[in-house]
Amino acid sequence: MSADERRESVIRAAITEFARGGYSATSTEVIARRVGVSQPYLFRLFPNKQAMFLAAAERCLVDTRQVFAEAAEGLKGEEALRAMAAAYQHLIVDDPDRLLMQMQMYAAVAAAEAAGDHEFGESLRAGWLEMFDDISLALGADVDEATSFLAYGMLINTLTSLGYPAGHRIWSGFYQSARSTA
Template sequence: MGRMSALERRESVIRAAIAEFARTGYRGTSTAAIAKRVGVTQPYLFRLFPDKKAIFVAALVRSADDTRLAFERAADGVADGERAWQVMADAYAQLISTRPETLLMQMQAYATVAAAEAQGDDLVGEVVRAGWMSIWETVHLSLGADAETTASFFACGMLGNALTAIGLPVNAGR
């Protein structure tokens, strides 16, 4: 395999950052751990990103995009709202089972927003809210643009997230 372009290297840094931040959170993750996971030096990392916060923001954006795209791809061409619900729920279950860092990154994002905003830093919250709204819009349109149905989809999904995060089967709430 040839040398990676800066864009490919940047992508590998974002993926490594998602894995690290998902595991140990913003405060618990060092840029050294991210660099080591990618196989680059810290100075190289800082040629790609100005600071740790920029890496975290890129990881948040990518994580939200991954979730939105899973829903979008699953529902593509599905006209029936009930069928769209099922294929999107299945796609999300597949996403978090094959890439559990996606769910963990969401949980870290929510926790980090509160901490950052308590210190007067609104950027993380703005990024997380924008990601959430893009996911909401994708699901909302796929389910026929009914606000109550969309809210129910996310309520079931968040219950599933919570159960998964604490190690219970998703059907434990039934």
Template sequence: MVRMSAEERRESVIRAAVSEFSRGGYYGTSTEAIAKRVGVSQPYLFRLFPGKKAIFLAAAERCMEQTMRIFADAAEGLEGEAALHSMADAYTKVIAEEPELLLMQMQMYVAVAAAEQAGEPELGEAVRAGWMRLWETVHLPLGADVNDTTTFMAYGMLVNCLVAMGFPPEHRVWEGLYPSARTKGRLEH
């Protein structure tokens, strides 16, 4: 049996945390569930991360990094309308292949709202910083047009909400959203 390094275990914890937090949220997910998914003890988990908040922040950062990479890869060498369509198609593909990514985003925003109400600004600061990096990743390929970026991000949030609510791909709420993906049968989750 090959033993994993601490870095490999840390990576396993982040992947497990994204999965667990995407389902149960920050407040509804136990570190015990994350440790169990990875196959480590809670004390070992806390040797890798100082606490639940650190695990959540690492998962949130990973979520934003993956989303930025998806958009950057899709827009590479493109600009304007071509970049917009390519990024939209790539995000539609995420619905089918990585719905946890969308659900993790939603859980991040809910956690920030709850933490802000409790007077704990750290989550909000980190998530807002990630959001701004995501904004810039989309903004530049769209010609740095604020209106196009706002529209793109607004559609993305609508997609996140519809996925989180569990609307099936054939439901009429999807009509008009990324129609090229619907006609290709790619809008499935």
């Protein structure tokens, strides 16, 4: 396996491990074990644990952007919005680690900021802004629509994280609100 392939394996493993354990509670030893490499080898691929976490978080954002782009391809307005919403729902249902990684990302950045480390979240904020811009463009460069879409997405993240299944009554208000604002 090449170094690039091994690096990719580490990023995938890091998404799973950080998603489930968070930044602070996840050891690089666990990631190395999941990949089947030594811990020192990890540090040849990444300078430190923070770099591994950021690579995993950035990949999560890139993959989410790709899901939105593929869903909205060739569509406009309401059709694009519905397609992106459905694709995102499939993403977090089919791969719950993606949602968990997002939630861990927000928690890790907040903790770092509270501790005075303002650089930790810079690349993640940049990635999130790129996602916002992509969504805005897919929705006809409508900033309000993009804001609403992401606001409802955060609601979906919260409800899903709390364990509400898609058929639960709490979702009915969301679907009604989404229809009336779209």
